[in-house]
Amino acid sequence: MDDPGRHDEAHHFFMECHNISNEAQFLVDSLPNVETAAVERASRQLNAVRVILMALNDPHSDPADLQHLIGYVDSLIHPLDSFLANPPLPPHTHIPRRRTGARGRPAYELDLDRAILLHDLGNTWQDIAVAIGVSRSTLYKHMEDRGLPTARREWSDLTDDEIDELVSEISLAHPFVGTTIILGHLEAREVHLPRERVQESLRRVDRIGVLVRSLHNVRIERLWRDVRKDSLESYRQIFTYLGNTGLLDMENEIHRSCLFLVFQPRIQASLDRTRDAWNHHKVRTARNKTPIAMFELSRETAIRRGYWTGDMGDDLNTAADPLYGYDGEAPLPPITEQHGEPEIVSQEPVGIDAEREAGICVNDDDELREVQELMPDFDFGRNDENWGIDVYCEAVLLLKSRM
Numbered sequence: 001m002d003d004p005g006r007h008d009e010a011h012h013f014f015m016e017c018h019n020i021s022n023e024a025q026f027l028v029d030s031l032p033n034v035e036t037a038a039v040e041r042a043s044r045q046l047n048a049v050r051v052i053l054m055a056l057n058d059p060h061s062d063p064a065d066l067q068h069l070i071g072y073v074d075s076l077i078h079p080l081d082s083f084l085a086n087p088p089l090p091p092h093t094h095i096p097r098r099r100t101g102a103r104g105r106p107a108y109e110l111d112l113d114r115a116i117l118l119h120d121l122g123n124t125w126q127d128i129a130v131a132i133g134v135s136r137s138t139l140y141k142h143m144e145d146r147g148l149p150t151a152r153r154e155w156s157d158l159t160d161d162e163i164d165e166l167v168s169e170i171s172l173a174h175p176f177v178g179t180t181i182i183l184g185h186l187e188a189r190e191v192h193l194p195r196e197r198v199q200e201s202l203r204r205v206d207r208i209g210v211l212v213r214s215l216h217n218v219r220i221e222r223l224w225r226d227v228r229k230d231s232l233e234s235y236r237q238i239f240t241y242l243g244n245t246g247l248l249d250m251e252n253e254i255h256r257s258c259l260f261l262v263f264q265p266r267i268q269a270s271l272d273r274t275r276d277a278w279n280h281h282k283v284r285t286a287r288n289k290t291p292i293a294m295f296e297l298s299r300e301t302a303i304r305r306g307y308w309t310g311d312m313g314d315d316l317n318t319a320a321d322p323l324y325g326y327d328g329e330a331p332l333p334p335i336t337e338q339h340g341e342p343e344i345v346s347q348e349p350v351g352i353d354a355e356r357e358a359g360i361c362v363n364d365d366d367e368l369r370e371v372q373e374l375m376p377d378f379d380f381g382r383n384d385e386n387w388g389i390d391v392y393c394e395a396v397l398l399l400k401s402r403m
Contacts, residue, residue, distance in 0.1 A: 089305065123296075
């Protein structure tokens with residue numbers, strides 16, 4: 001008979017293997033911009049996994065699947081061990097030195113303006129010193145010699161009324177975000193405020209009825225971190241409202257064209273603001289550092305260690321591939337994490353008719369160009385203080401009269 005306990009033990013083992021391999025894959029993808037200790041840990045864990053897999057005698061496991069897993073583990077171990085065998089040069093090796101003719105070693109030439117920028121982004125002096133390749137005391141000494149302060153940058157000098165105006169503007173444009181993302185929006189505007197003042201402002205704004213948190217005055221209490229809700233949920237409600245009231249018919253070419261020309265720039269601007277806010281919001285699990293602070297610190301580390309290529313990511317054409325980021329050889333995540341995910345990656349539709357059928361595209365370039373030629377004097381981007389609804393209705397009416 002099968003031993004249920006042994007089967008459960010094997011299941012937990014494979015779950016742990018999945019977690020270890022995921023962390024190791026991240027390190028492999030990040031090489032050489034990794035911590036040596038993290039690589040050593042992953043290498044030892046993977047070797048332990050390999051030994052156990054080789055000796056595993058589980059009647060529920062297919063031998064071919066086990067060999068496939070062992071091969072995958074080996075593919076992770078090899079680059080990690082290669083890194084450990086040929087580690088990067090010490091970071092201080094790449095620091096330029098200034099020769100003055102005096103006795104002793106030449107002094108380091110540190111980019112202190114860059115160090116201050118990293119500090120203003122929220123990085124600690126200790127982390128900055130490690131990234132540059134010197135001790136914190138050395139960095140402090142250089143700052144002192146230049147007469148530069150090491151204190152955290154000061155809070156922005158704004159009155160409560162000025163803060164309320166900014167918070168109201170951000171909240172009206174992004175009705176479903178909470179304090180953390182609002183702080184990110186403010187930091188993106190170079191407004192540096194303590195969390196408590198923003199929270200107090202939100203309470204004041206709500207109390208005096210300036211802030212409307214949705215088109216239906218529904219207060220969203222929990223923090224929605226998802227970018228879709230930050231940027232797009234408001235527009236989804238607007239389009240639903242237009243459809244329910246008969247103001248929008250997606251089968252109508254005039255409605256479709258006006259919808260795109262009025263709302264596409266607004267949605268893009270909202271996405272741009274969300275991107276900036278996300279880059280500047282503090283991540284609790286990263287010691288309250290912001291994504292841009294972590295990126296810039298990591299970039300500084302790569303520059304100082306000599307392996308920065310200047311390439312910050314894949315180009316747009318590569319990232320636009322429907323299979324971008326998909327690894328068909330990687331093991332599947334646990335069943336609990338696959339709920340709601342498509343089983344098969346769909347192919348990209350080709351042609352305007354196929355795109356419309358798939359719901360990807362509703363207007364072609366010729367339609368939009370014709371509308372713009374018929375309405376050269378119409379300001380589709382005008383702020384009507386009503387989310388663009390009034391501008392849309394005016395555009396539809398005028399376009400009907402000109403076609």
